[in-house]
Amino acid sequence: MKNQEETLEEWCRTLLQAFELEDTQIDIDGVLSLAGVAAHSVVRPAAPLTTFVAGLAAGLAAGSGQADQKTSMDAAMALARKLSKEYTAAEPGTAESGAVGSGTAETDAG
Structure with a gap:
């Protein structure tokens, strides 16, 4: 039996x-790790969505000649990981909500 x-x-x-x-x-480990970060930082269903969008972005970057495949994948996964870690699933109206990608979000975790 395969593991x-x-x-x-x-x-x-x-x-x-x-x-x-x-x-x-x-x-594979990098993709699974990214999925885990998204699942725990955002919500569980964010895992496949995050990995799909990162893959799409990497493919478009590589296909357009912006960077080679490895560089495109590494950059897309790094950005998706960063955004996932910064995301706060706070209730609307709190000081933390809406901070994704604004560059102003402060995080306590490292």
């Missing part, structure tokens, strides 16, 4: 082959 890591690696290869992206290197 989770083996299953994820096999599934990733299957997806890459289906999309004709066999030469693309995926940092």
